[in-house]
Amino acid sequence: MRTEQNLTRLDRVFARLDREPERPAHIDVPRMSRHRVALFSATLAFYLAIVWLVVITSWLVRLDWQVMFFRPYQQWSEIHWFVDYYVVLGQRGPTAVMICAWLGWRSWRQHTLRPLLTLGASLLLLNITVGAAKIGMGRLGPHYATTIGSNEMGLGGDIFPSGHTANAVVTWGILAYLASTPRARRWLSALSAVTSLGVGLATVYLGTHWLSDVVLGWAAGLLILLALPWCEPLIARTEAWIFTLRDRWRARRTGTAPTPTPVPVAVPLKQRAPAGRTDETTAAREAATRTPRAPVYLAPGPHTARSDRAPVTPVGSRRPPHADRLPHGPNTPHGPNAPAARPLSGG
Helix, strand or coil: CCCCCCCCHHHHHHHHHCCCCCCCCCCCCCCCCHHHHHHHHHHHHHHHHHHHHHHCCCHHHHHHHHHHHHCHHHHCHHHHHHHHHHHHHHCHHHHHHHHHHHHHHHHHHHCCCHHHHHHHHHHHHHHHHHHHHHHHHCCCCHHHCCCCCCCCCCCCCCCCCCHHHHHHHHHHHHHHHCCCCHHHHHHHHHHHHHHHHHHHHHHHHHCCCCHHHHHHHHHHHHHHHHHHHHHHHHHHHHHHHHHHHHHHHHHHHHCCCCCCCCCCCCCCCCCCCCCCCCHHHHHHHHHHHCCCCCCCCCCCCCCCCHHHCCCCCCCCCCCCCCCCCCCCCCCCCCCCCCCCCCCCCCC
């Protein structure tokens, strides 16, 4: 009697850490659906609205100043040590190293570079968009504010939007974006939302960012995550190009030529003759290109085998003419109409 081994939870965890024998046949790649496009448009409108409210020094700027004067780091000083460590989850260097290690293991396990390339594309978009917005708006932070009640825009600062908050949204949200199952995507989405929300509030607590900086940072990070499906074709082409270079390098290292890709042979199609040419020209061209066949002899009766045919005596002689030979014919001395020979008399 054969008994099956009962695997414990720890055994199943270690089994999932092994490398898969080959790349999964179907990898779930998010697409730019109508729902995602609508959410992207709404987030972009919210982003522009926050910028406009800060530029015109609206109630949002007054709220920034009220929070700054409240000084949360003095009101709840007992959690200052925890916030100092927690805010590291939004710094680009440490978070990029942690996420890159996890996605690198996933790339090795599934024989694909998509997780690492997706992370690289998201960080590139983050640096370009958020960095350009920081430099373009030049807002000063709370610790460097000059005029009470002003928006502090265009004074050479670089805190609007919050880079910590946007980086937390992107780096932790990329885990939910690359999740394999819908259940894992839901849990990771909730975890990344709570983490990025805490990082943003931590910067407000420490006084390094205005509240509007954090709100705009959340919108900026969410825009990058929503726009990633537009980058998927480029990510796929980059992955194929890298794998091609790898195969060529391996073939050069081992001294064997890479397997050439078979080129399909095109079957020539029969072209029609132009309307301006005559039928005789077309018939002559087809006769010239037609394969030569053996001559066909037509007979009045049915075709018979060679062995069944009666022998036919050819007309005339096939022997070459000779000077010593006498001609044969109806009127010649040796022909059928020749006179009878006279008998020789002895005497």
